[in-house]
Amino acid sequence: MNTKVKHWLEDETIDIFLGYKIVDGHPLPHCFTKERIEELEDLIVGQARYSLEKIATHITTVNPDIKIGMLARDCNQRALNVLFIWNQLNPENIETININCCPSNLKEHGDCSYLEPETAGVYKKQVGVDNNLQPEDVEKHDQPQRLTRWMYEFQKCIKCYGCRNICPVCFCTECSLEHKELVDPGTLPPEIPIFHLVRAVHMAGRCIDCGLCEDACPVDIPLRLLYRKVNEIVVNVFDYQTGASAQQSPFNILGDTVTLEPKPLESVETQN
Ligand code: SF4
Ligand code: SF4
Ligand code: SF4
Structure with a gap:
């Protein structure tokens, strides 16, 4: 994954990549860039989950032509579809790396194990x-x-x-x-x-x-x-x-x- 992102940044398929890195022990959203490409060593997936597409929407408001790569779980992809329909993001400017975390699909996404404490073992x-x-x-x-x-x-x-x-x-x-x-x-x-x-x-x-x-x-x-x-x-x-x-x-x-x-x-x- 990190190699793919590195290539995307170097050949200018994308201008920035939205993913996660550990900061003070916590996985936080992070914007990876060509200028600080060494940071890609810190790019993680883990259990981090955030609306990266919301960050992309904010960035696009300031720079409408920017090309953005991002990690995308199933829920991120559904959100992207809505944002494309509502003209908040241009699909031609977005690249995703699929990191689906659960067996949910569009008809049964209520099954998202990430959100179910019984199956995910996460304290709610x-x-x-x-x-x-x-x-x-x-x-x-x-x-x-x-x-x-x-x-x-x-x-x-x-x-x-x-x-x-x-x-x-x-x-x-x-x-x-x-x-x-x-x-x-x-x-x-x-x-x-x-x-x-x-x-x-x-x-x-x-x-x-x-x-x-x-x-x-x-x-x-x-x-x-x-x-x-x-x-x-x-x-x-x-x-x-x-x-x-x-x-x-x-x-x-x-x-x-x-x-x-x-x-x-x-x-x-x-x-x-
Ligand atoms: S569950 Fe629906 S309302 Fe809640 S954050 Fe997600 S998209 Fe928004
Ligand atoms: S959809 Fe409704 S609640 Fe959400 S930002 Fe717009 S006005 Fe506010
Ligand atoms: S307390 Fe809960 S429902 Fe009320 S505004 Fe905050 S997040 Fe929304």
């Missing part, structure tokens, strides 16, 4: 009651019970914006979560459930289920579950699998390019 922080829930666990409860549980979870929020800041597909220059007519910026904790529902709506057809928001949340709100529920509706109604392809655009899904019959809303009205 817990605040209050166990919230390591699967969608089927939620279905066992009626709507009032689900509302009570979600409100319990939301009231823990300290409005740190960690979920938005880590999210590879939260790229808006003006974020609704800081728009005073939607979410009062002076209120802490944030108004619930509006703060979380605004973001949940935005994640419909956009969230690629990487789970980084949930990892980042200091109070352990099951955010990944919330966005999975939102995206169930997108799949059921539009048959749109977010991040599965850089070709299938949510903007023409009902237009001429893709002809899909939307399923009746009744089929999802009992879900939340």
